[in-house]
Amino acid sequence: MKLYQSGAYLINGTEIIPDSQDTRAVLQSKTGSAPAQEEAAKNTIAYRILEDHNTSGNMEKLKIKFDKLTSHDITFVGIIQTARASGLEKFPVPYVLTNCHNSLCAVGGTINEDDHMYGLTCAKKYGGVYVPPHQAVIHQYAREMLAGGGKMILGSDSHTRYGALGTMAMGEGGPELVKQILSQTYDINMPKVVGVYLTGTPMKGVGPQDVALAIIGEVFANGYVNNKVMEFVGPGVANLSVDFRIGVDVMTTETTCLSSIWKTDEKVKEFYEIHGRVEEYEELNPGQVAYYDGMIEIDLSEIKPMIAMPFHPSNTYTIEELNANLLDILDECEKRALTSLGDSVEFSLKDKVKNGKLYVDQGIIAGCAGGGFENIAAAADILRGASIGPDEFTLSVYPASTPIYMELVRDGAIADLMATGSVVKTAFCGPCFGAGDTPSNNAFSIRHTTRNFPNREGSKLQNGQISSVALMDARSIAATAANKGYLTAATDIDVEYTNPKYFFDKTIYQNRIYDSKGAADASVDIKFGPNIKDWPEMSPLGDNMVLKVVSEIHDPVTTTDELIPSGETSSYRSNPLGLAEFTLSRRDPAYVGRAKEVQLAEKARVAGENPGEAFEEIVPVIEKIKKHNSEITSENMCIGSTIFAVKPGDGSAREQAASCQKVLGGWANIANEYATKRYRSNLINWGMLPFLIEKGELPFKNSDYIFIPGIRKAVEKKESELKAYVVGDTMKEFTLKLGELTDDEREIILRGCLINFNKK
Structure with a gap:
């Protein structure tokens, strides 16, 4: 390459x-x-x-309108609730609501099905498409039913990618879909x-995940x-x-x-x-x-079977290289893991070596990456007549849609897989984000899915649980399964691939999918479950800002899964206050408590009360600021929290990574850089300032207070650099940068969030 x-x-x-x-x-x-x-x-x-x-007429400053939109059941409730708060009457373009993330009902509650019924009634009321649970994962349905040559699709899932079908697709946080629903635009510089x-041509046994991992x-x-x-x-x-x-x-x-x-x-x-x-x-x-x-x-x-070792898809090796240097590479992976895991839990990989070979506890072929027809058909070819064995190793296979599942049944591939001891399940994204097939403690899972971030498979550091995931192609996962759990590249086995032709059965969807054909019915009443809550009121940006640093993260990259964990937390996806309780819970469990303390002061200030009576710690801070600037009063400043992270926002498009901080009183992030455009956009759409600071020694530390005078005027005047001060015995000055903001983005920040912006 x-x-x-x-x-x-x-x-x-x-x-x-x-x-x-x-x-x-x-x-x-x-x-x-x-x-x-x-x-x-x-x-x-x-x-x-x-x-x-x-639509801007200027190809340097794009204002994009998409042809179609798509969301799943972790995100669509929040998106539609935000749009409803801004006066939604009808979806202006086709909008598909799939139910592939929270398809399993929560134990002892109705939360998931309540959200599904919310989605169905909204599809009827506003003119959308509703895909029931277990019918298709979001991206497979979009490939089968939405994609089109030269079209553009916006989705609230980060893996919204249909380029192979001639469709430019982008995964963004929910507020960007809200803008499209309200006939606004997606504003970016020409990329x-x-x-x-x-x-x-790929060699026999090499699959798409191998090529993808090599590129990553x-x-x-x-x-x-x-x-x-x-x-x-x-x-x-x-x-x-x-x-x-x-x-x-x-x-x-x-x-x-x-x-x-x-x-x-x-x-x-x-x-x-x-x-x-x-x-x-x-x-x-x-x-x-x-x-x-x-x-x-x-x-x-030249591409060979690949493996992405824990805890990132870019931590790649050829399987051949790994097997040849097994203990050295496993030792290096354990050292890398300390960056993310610290000493909070014991983690090991070298104990997976048995008789000089790497033993794997679990295999998964699933979702938008692994659940395709050809991947599963090839896995069935490899496993036909084999056994996965009666030991720890298990194999689960999730076809990406019911039409794919049905065709695999007709071809006999499902029977071949099940005969080996493998389990074949329905279309579900759970293994990708920790809601299905969580391995046992310290187990090692190989998956043809999209990500292998820490805890994304479902383990919980705070409970002393840790397992890990490596990404591989379905073919090498099947070869490993045929070898009863010992890591094996698909190129190392002799198999004749049958390459069966695929036939799509559209009647499956015709019998089950609700498609309004774009017709809205205003008479439909939306069904609200008890867990579906409105967004709390959010204040406009103050003239001046006081921030307490409530978390400091020095990992090279901080994923959105660390900012707001996936998995069981998604049960609260429609309850902003409930979900916010999990913010940074797997990375910095003290964050929520610290943020809430600071928020008490801001709530008192907004109510016209004395912030110091609500949060005594703020009293000396305000006194020191007033000595520096006598014009500062409770009325002309906002008080909130911030986090510092080196490079936050890699991974999921879920807006909750930002909105949960906002709900807890967050006013900003401070970073050396932002990992993705979509995370920075999420911050802005929730009224949070995406500050940048030069790499090097930080002028502040966790629990310090930062004073930013004239913040509102700086945003209004399009200033890119601001003077800020660490509040202490002296006011230590340093510089924060804002980066480029569009006029609308500045207005969103000034008003406090996108909801407030659309209420104007």
Whole structure:
């Protein structure tokens, strides 16, 4: 794999010309023209799709309107509740509500089904589509029923990626969907576009997860595609089935790119024909001379079976490399784990070595990445006639949709899998976020799913529980299962793949999916369960700001799962106050208590009472600030909490990572950088300031107070840098940066949150 250190031109989709002093002369000789970068950049597929959806008239400052929206049952209640608070009457574009995350009913309660009924009645009232539990995971349904050539889809799940089908899709926090529901726009600067030039054909036994992990391992740490669009081109695309392309595409989220798009061909057209939507096909290719801001060149024939070790999809090795250097690599992984786990729990991997081989406790093939037809059919081919054995090792398989499940039944693959001792389950995203198949303590799970962050499989550090996940392709997981749990690459076994043809049965959805066809029925009453709560009132930004640092995180990256854990916490997804109790619970259990203490002062201030009587600790802080600036009063300042993290926001698009901080009185985050655009947007949409501070020794520490004078005026005047002070015996000055904000984003912050902005 080669990463170009400069931009590159692509001629006729087949020849790369690196950008250099001689480039234009080379282009002239080969094509008869030598367009400048700015012109050639317009010949990417991504540029043309973005141009078709931009409403600003300025391709440097995009205002995008999407064709369709999609959410699942961790996010759609909060999104619709936010939109309802702003006057929602009808969904202006098709909006699909799937129920694939909280499909299992909570023990002793009705919470999940209450939310599902809320979704069904909202689909009726506002004109949406409702996909009941166990029918399809969100992204498979979108591939089968929503995607279209040249279209754009916005989803409230980070793995909203349908580029392989010619659809530019983006995963964002819920407030960005609220904007679309209210006929507002998605505002971003024109993103850079990185070409991914594929050649060759994957060797037998190599699957899409292997290619995806190889890419992630090369580009995550260096930020090569961060917040950029990945555009897959080159002759190697034709050598991949559409299912294979989809499997690579969905994992581009783990590179931290903004979106993805692929050239399309007859295989993609056949996909749409199989699904009865051939009219949605559009042939997409870059222009004769296209300019890319970066280029990744991949020879697919050189990719080997891969494994992403705990605790990140970028912690990659070839399985061959791991097996050859087993104890050294396991030791290195244990050391890396200390960064995230600290000494809160004992964690080991080397004890998984038995007779010189790595023994695995569990295998999972599931979800939007692993649950595709070809992945499971290939796993069945490998396992046919085998046994997974009666020991610790287990294997669970989740087809991504009921149509896929049914076709695997008809082909006999399900019977072949079940005969081995494997368990085949319904469409459900649980294994991806800790709501299903949680391994035993200190167990090691290999999964063809999307993420392997700490505790994402369901273990709880605060209870002394820890297990870990490695990501692999379904084929090598099946090979390991056939070897009764000993890690095995699929290329190391002899198997004939049957490659059965897929047939889509649309009657399954016709019999079960509620589709309003865009017709809203205002007479429908929404069903509210007792756990569905409105958002609390949120105050506008004060003239001045006092912040207490209530958590300080120095991990290289902080995931959204650490900011607000997934899994069982999702039972409170529709209850903002209830969910907020879990904020940072697996990373900094003291956070909630500290934040609530500070919030007492702000609540008293807003009510016209003395903040010091509600929170005595704030009294000397305010006195010191008044000595520095005598104009400060309770009426002209806001009081809240903040956290510092080096690089927060990798992973899930769930807005709760920000909204829970806001509900607890958070007014800002301070970071060296933000891992993703979507997390920074979540902060802004919840009225929180996304402060940046230069890398180096921090001027403050946990529990310190920070005073930011004139914060409101600074936001109004579009200032990018602000003076801030650590409140102590002296007022130690330092600088915070805000980064670029659109006019609407500034107004959202000034008003306190997106809900307040839309009430204007």
